[in-house]
Amino acid sequence: GQGVEQPDNLMSVEGTFARVNCTYSTSGFNGxxxxxxxxxxxxxxxxxxxxxxxxxxxxxxxxxSRSNGYSYLLLTELQIKDSASYLCAxxxxxxxxxxxxxxxxxxVVNP
Amino acid sequence: xAAVTQSPRNKVTVTGGNVTLxxxxxxxxxxxxxxxxxxxxxxxxxxxxYGAGNLQIGDVPDGYKATRTTQEDFFLLLELASPxxxxxxxxxxxxxxxxxTLYFGAGTRLSVL
Numbered sequence: 001g002q003g004v005e006q007p008d009n010l011m012s013v014e015g016t017f018a019r020v021n022c023t024y025s026t027s028g029f030n031g032x033x034x035x036x037x038x039x040x041x042x043x044x045x046x047x048x049x050x051x052x053x054x055x056x057x058x059x060x061x062x063x064x065s066r067s068n069g070y071s072y073l074l075l076t077e078l079q080i081k082d083s084a085s086y087l088c089a090x091x092x093x094x095x096x097x098x099x100x101x102x103x104x105x106x107x108v109v110n111p
Numbered sequence: 112x113a114a115v116t117q118s119p120r121n122k123v124t125v126t127g128g129n130v131t132l133x134x135x136x137x138x139x140x141x142x143x144x145x146x147x148x149x150x151x152x153x154x155x156x157x158x159x160x161y162g163a164g165n166l167q168i169g170d171v172p173d174g175y176k177a178t179r180t181t182q183e184d185f186f187l188l189l190e191l192a193s194p195x196x197x198x199x200x201x202x203x204x205x206x207x208x209x210x211x212t213l214y215f216g217a218g219t220r221l222s223v224l
Contacts, residue, residue, distance in 0.1 A: 043213070045214070104153060
């Protein structure tokens with residue numbers, strides 16, 4: 001079946017890094033987005049990738065491998081305020097108005 | 112200034128009640144969406160629209176109606192609310208050409224008793 005999978009939880013330490021993984025299985029592929037959602041708040045767009053490779057956006061970087069149905073969001077120089085849920089969403093080919101959402105990974109950054 | 116504004120922010124109603132959730136966007140976006148978010152299910156699409164007067168069915172439409180009166184305004188209607196509709200509701204908008212970037216409102220927390 002079609003779906004987007006993410007680990008439920010991830011812990012890391014302030015000043016280091018965290019890698020949030022996302023695997024997907026969909027009918028075709030037309031882009032993958034990452035969103036950050038803090039507790040009690042709305043999701044906020046972080047990054048969009050459609051081509052293979054690493055997209056470096058400073059504090060957030062995004063990697064995509066379409067042949068493996070895999071992406072990750074890399075957060076570097078972690079701060080306590082990076083503690084949040086990170087959502088992965090995949091858009092299929094042929095249905096340009098719907099996204100398939102993962103359940104999100106809850107990242108906790110410890111001092 | 113918030114570009115997607117939802118109202119009310121919180122709502123409590125009883126089973127069988129009539130509820131309207133409102134959403135206004137000032138992004139000049141064509142696409143607007145209504146999602147619900149529940150623990151264990153993530154974001155689920157209820158209805159969406161790509162312009163005034165247009166309505167498309169999402170993945171979990173049962174028990175919900177929606178209406179897009181203008182490019183800016185999108186409403187979600189629960190005419191006979193049930194406890195299973197207790198949830199956090201998000202409205203979002205996106206540009207026709209950059210549909211992977213959604214801009215979300217702050218959300219409406221609805222409780223159906």
